[in-house]
Amino acid sequence: MTDPAQPEAATPDPARSLLLTDPERRALWARVSEEVERYLGEVGRAPVAPPLSVEAVRGRLGPLAFETPMAPEEAVAFAVEGLWTQQVHTPHPRYFGLFNPAPTAMGVAADTLVAAFNPQLAAWSHNPFANELERHLLRAFGTRFGYDAEVVDGTFCSGGAEANHTAVLMALTRAFPAFAEEGVRALDGAPVLYASSQSHHSFVKAARFCGLGTSALREVPTDAHHRLDPERLEAMIREDRAAGRLPFLIAATGGTTNAGVIDPIAPLAELAEREGVWLHVDAAWGGAAALLPELRGALAGIERADSITFDAHKWLSVPMGAGMVLTRHATALHEACRITTAYMPKDAAGLDVTDPYAHSLQWSRRFIGLKLFLSLAVAGWEGYAAVLRRQVALGEELRERLAVAGWRVVNATPLPVVLFEDELPREEGGADPEAVAEAVVRSGAAWLSTTRLDAGPPVLRACVTNYRSDSEDVEALVAALGRARLELRANLPAGAR
Numbered sequence: 001m002t003d004p005a006q007p008e009a010a011t012p013d014p015a016r017s018l019l020l021t022d023p024e025r026r027a028l029w030a031r032v033s034e035e036v037e038r039y040l041g042e043v044g045r046a047p048v049a050p051p052l053s054v055e056a057v058r059g060r061l062g063p064l065a066f067e068t069p070m071a072p073e074e075a076v077a078f079a080v081e082g083l084w085t086q087q088v089h090t091p092h093p094r095y096f097g098l099f100n101p102a103p104t105a106m107g108v109a110a111d112t113l114v115a116a117f118n119p120q121l122a123a124w125s126h127n128p129f130a131n132e133l134e135r136h137l138l139r140a141f142g143t144r145f146g147y148d149a150e151v152v153d154g155t156f157c158s159g160g161a162e163a164n165h166t167a168v169l170m171a172l173t174r175a176f177p178a179f180a181e182e183g184v185r186a187l188d189g190a191p192v193l194y195a196s197s198q199s200h201h202s203f204v205k206a207a208r209f210c211g212l213g214t215s216a217l218r219e220v221p222t223d224a225h226h227r228l229d230p231e232r233l234e235a236m237i238r239e240d241r242a243a244g245r246l247p248f249l250i251a252a253t254g255g256t257t258n259a260g261v262i263d264p265i266a267p268l269a270e271l272a273e274r275e276g277v278w279l280h281v282d283a284a285w286g287g288a289a290a291l292l293p294e295l296r297g298a299l300a301g302i303e304r305a306d307s308i309t310f311d312a313h314k315w316l317s318v319p320m321g322a323g324m325v326l327t328r329h330a331t332a333l334h335e336a337c338r339i340t341t342a343y344m345p346k347d348a349a350g351l352d353v354t355d356p357y358a359h360s361l362q363w364s365r366r367f368i369g370l371k372l373f374l375s376l377a378v379a380g381w382e383g384y385a386a387v388l389r390r391q392v393a394l395g396e397e398l399r400e401r402l403a404v405a406g407w408r409v410v411n412a413t414p415l416p417v418v419l420f421e422d423e424l425p426r427e428e429g430g431a432d433p434e435a436v437a438e439a440v441v442r443s444g445a446a447w448l449s450t451t452r453l454d455a456g457p458p459v460l461r462a463c464v465t466n467y468r469s470d471s472e473d474v475e476a477l478v479a480a481l482g483r484a485r486l487e488l489r490a491n492l493p494a495g496a497r
């Protein structure tokens with residue numbers, strides 16, 4: 001019972017710990033922006049890959065049982081410390097890794113705004129601005145790839161894997177009208193899709209997730225340049241049809257993850273048209289070449305693809321995840337994803353608009369497009385072209401420096417990804433690529449990886465897709481490689497040197 005004589009003690013607002021007070025919030029934003037600025041400003045001076053350790057991370061997390069609340073800035077400091085010390089610094093100018101670039105400043109700003117406004121991109125009517133902005137961008141990129149603006153459709157998604165999965169679903173639904181309702185069991189044969197041995201492995205998962213099984217994905221042999229071979233593919237399609245199987249999709253790659261190989265898209269478009277199968281081009285990272293007039297020709301034929309995967313979070317440096325799947329079939333995505341519910345808002349039912357939840361694998365969806373929109377609005381196509389052009393030139397410079405330093409480049413691509421090995425054969429004391437990569441990474445001087453081209457031996461792999469990398473960084477990478485090679489030779493038993 002309250003005593004009327006006593007002034008009532010103010011009940012603390014239960015939301016306070018979530019909303020914080022005005023001064024706490026102001027201090028928090030200031031602290032966060034300071035940390036962001038410090039990270040982006042100073043990461044170039046840190047080792048690219050600090051020693052990473054499960055024990056170190058678990059040791060810090062273990063004592064945290066969430067029984068005693070932390071102060072906001074203390075919690076931020078805890079997270080920042082973990083991020084600084086326990087991650088490969090992909091925004092580092094000497095990270096020559098897997099297309100994880102430095103994020104654009106406008107992209108970081110956009111993701112902050114998106115978190116705060118928290119628009120829901122499930123129903124169009126909940127945020128006409130966000131939905132129409134994404135549609136505008138999809139058209140802008142669709143037309144860059146050569147689609148007619150009037151027919152471009154698509155959706156933003158988490159990344160290339162989801163985009164590829166969506167494309168497989170569109171192709172399946174288009175080829176087999178019974179698929180949507182009755183699934184693959186309704187079909188008269190086993191559906192088959194084709195991709196080269198160099199294609200991205202998300203197609204394996206897509207085949208599994210679509211209920212086709214991974215054996216539905218037929219690996220097409222590549223030619224001497226590791227490109228999907230259209231003649232071999234044509235023969236495979238013929239054989240599969242003869243055996244009663246149902247070819248429905250060719251997945252070409254516009255810049256393989258591994259080696260930047262671009263499949264012969266125009267001949268594949270012809271084959272797909274002749275055979276009546278869907279052509280998808282996975283241009284997750286290489287698609288950015290469409291922004292450079294001098295490289296656009298490498299993707300010739302992409303405008304004839306039925307669908308395209310493109311990731312803005314790779315070569316366009318937008319923070320993860322910012323994938324897109326585009327199609328020139330205005331209703332294909334709707335056919336694959338259509339759904340109606342009693343509870344979703346119907347406010348937009350009379351308008352000529354699309355509700356994203358019926359147009360995507362996702363339901364509640366974050367506003368992905370803003371980070372690309374703000375980045376492109378500020379850089380313009382020209383700003384992006386200038387950055388890409390410099391990276392292509394740095395890739396070329398890397399090839400030249402490697403040749404001078406006694407390394408042999410083993411891939412051919414106009415894109416800035418370089419596969420290479422010691423000029424000296426292994427049996428004559430040539431360095432083991434995996435040991436070299438490990439030594440370079442351990443030194444903290446740079447980050448690069450190894451891979452294999454088809455069934456070949458391991459080779460070193462470096463790509464230049466960070467807009468902050470310059471000539472000095474490329475030079476430093478080659479120097480670090482040289483040091484690692486020397487160190488490895490010195491450690492060999494005398495007879496093997």
Ligand SMILES: *Cc1c(COP(=O)(O)O)cnc(C)c1O
Nearest residue numbers: 159160161200257282284285311
């Ligand atoms: C990176 C990549 C993918 C996968 O994209 P995520 O954004 O990681 O899901 C698919 N295809 C290619 C060619 C890629 O390079």
